Amino acid sequence: xxxxxxxxxxxxxxxxxxxxxxxxxxxxKSKESxxxxxxxxxxxxxxxxxxxxxxxxxxxxxxxxxxxxEAGILVKHDFKAGKARYEINDDHNHLIDIxxxxxxxxxxxxxxxxxxxxxxxxxxxxxxxxxxxYGYRKK
Amino acid sequence: xxxxxxxxxxxxxxxxxxxxxxxxxxxxKSKESxxxxxxxxxxxxxxxxxxxxxxxxxxxxxxxxxxxxEAGILVKHDFKAGKARYEINDDHNHLIDIxxxxxxxxxxxxxxxxxxxxxxxxxxxxxxxxxxxYGYRKK
DNA sequence: TTATTTGCAAACGGTTTGCCGATTA
DNA sequence: TAATCGGCAAACCGTTTGCAAATAA
Numbered sequence: 261x262x263x264x265x266x267x268x269x270x271x272x273x274x275x276x277x278x279x280x281x282x283x284x285x286x287x288x289k290s291k292e293s294x295x296x297x298x299x300x301x302x303x304x305x306x307x308x309x310x311x312x313x314x315x316x317x318x319x320x321x322x323x324x325x326x327x328x329x330e331a332g333i334l335v336k337h338d339f340k341a342g343k344a345r346y347e348i349n350d351d352h353n354h355l356i357d358i359x360x361x362x363x364x365x366x367x368x369x370x371x372x373x374x375x376x377x378x379x380x381x382x383x384x385x386x387x388x389x390x391x392x393x394y395g396y397r398k399k
Numbered sequence: 400x401x402x403x404x405x406x407x408x409x410x411x412x413x414x415x416x417x418x419x420x421x422x423x424x425x426x427x428k429s430k431e432s433x434x435x436x437x438x439x440x441x442x443x444x445x446x447x448x449x450x451x452x453x454x455x456x457x458x459x460x461x462x463x464x465x466x467x468x469e470a471g472i473l474v475k476h477d478f479k480a481g482k483a484r485y486e487i488n489d490d491h492n493h494l495i496d497i498x499x500x501x502x503x504x505x506x507x508x509x510x511x512x513x514x515x516x517x518x519x520x521x522x523x524x525x526x527x528x529x530x531x532x533y534g535y536r537k538k
Numbered sequence: 539t540t541a542t543t544t545g546c547a548a549a550c551g552g553t554t555t556g557c558c559g560a561t562t563a
Numbered sequence: 564t565a566a567t568c569g570g571c572a573a574a575c576c577g578t579t580t581g582c583a584a585a586t587a588a
Contacts, residue, residue: 275562275563275567275568277561277562277567277568277569278561279568279569280568301552302552302553303552315569315570316569316570317569317570317571318553319553319554319555319569319570319571319572320568320569320570322552322553322554323554323568323569326553326554336480338477338479338480340477341475341477341480341483341577341578342551342552343551343552344480344552344553355517355518355521355523357523358526358527364521366517366521368513368517370513371510371513371514371517374507374509374510374513375510375530375532378494378505378507378510378532379494379532379534382494382503382505383536383537384494384496384532384534384535384536384537385534385535385536385537386532386533386534387497387533387534387535388497388532388533388534389530389531389532389533390529390530390531390533391514391528391529391530391531392528392529392530393514393517393518393523393525393527393528394525394526394527394528394529395518395523395524395525395526395527396523396524396526397522397523397524398522398523398524414542414543414587414588416542416543416544416586416587417586418543418544419543440577441577441578442577454544454545455544455545456544456545456546457545457578458544458545458546458547458578458579458580459543459544459545461577461578461579462543462544462579465578465579480552480553481576481577482576482577483577483578
């Protein structure tokens with residue numbers, strides 16, 4: 261296992277309050293508890309957090325995910341406009357099932373490399389990228 | 400020159416009112432008038448449209464871009480959450496300058512092909528994709 | 539006429555924020 | 564103690580919608 265969110269916070273100088281610890285834990289546990297394709301939105305995080313400490317407000321959840329995002333700990337996705345969704349930042353891409361909404365994560369070195377090349381071709385240094393594929397499952 | 404938006408509307412059975420014609424024209428002219436990297440949001444479209452017919456409401460602009468999007472004529476981008484931006488649907492990718500916000504459009508056959516392969520590897524038929532690169536201009 | 543579209547203003551939904559008491563270093 | 568944080572409710576902002584008048588088929 262790599263670093264926990266708490267460890268990352270310490271490293272980045274993000275103060276760890278009780279609320280933040282709980283939110284961090286819920287996010288860390290989201291995949292193992294809810295499956296690979298778990299990319300919870302703030303409402304959903306708030307629901308899960310409330311089960312541990314019902315006194316935490318949704319404003320705190322908003323403030324915390326933003327804080328974690330700015331610290332590079334989480335990434336925010338706007339797969340479709342409306343609610344933003346969050347997950348731990350580990351730099352993969354997404355294949356989204358148009359019918360079911362299921363999200364498959366993947367990494368492809370070749371694509372990664374080509375992206376860098378394209379950016380360079382235009383005189384840019386690539387610092388981030390977003391790749392989303394949308395498709396139907398073949399039977 | 401390829402088909403105009405009006406022609407696409409006729410083909411798709413989208414009724415062409417005066418307002419829609421004006422909005423279509425503004426969108427068609429956006430690149431030649433405002434440069435390659437023009438991806439106007441609804442506010443901006445509304446501003447431009449208002450100069451031609453000040454009686455057109457912003458609600459109509461919203462309704463029209465949604466209509467055009469559903470007809471496959473426009474694509475909607477949520478580069479950053481907040482305001483959506485629109486452009487004519489012609490299937491390219493975006494390289495976004497982190498500093499200036501400038502948007503460069505590009506197509507890369509190789510990447511396109513690899514995307515298809517990845518989708519297939521997971522048993523999916525690719526029907527859409529979104530690729531955004533973010534970078535700094537090298538000096 | 540019958541259905542669709544538009545303008546207006548109000549509603550909506552996700553997100554942010556001001557205030558102030560609580561907590562933390 | 565000084566600074567930051569969290570809870571609450573109100574504000575915010577992009578977008579949608581109900582309604583009645585205008586327009587199109």
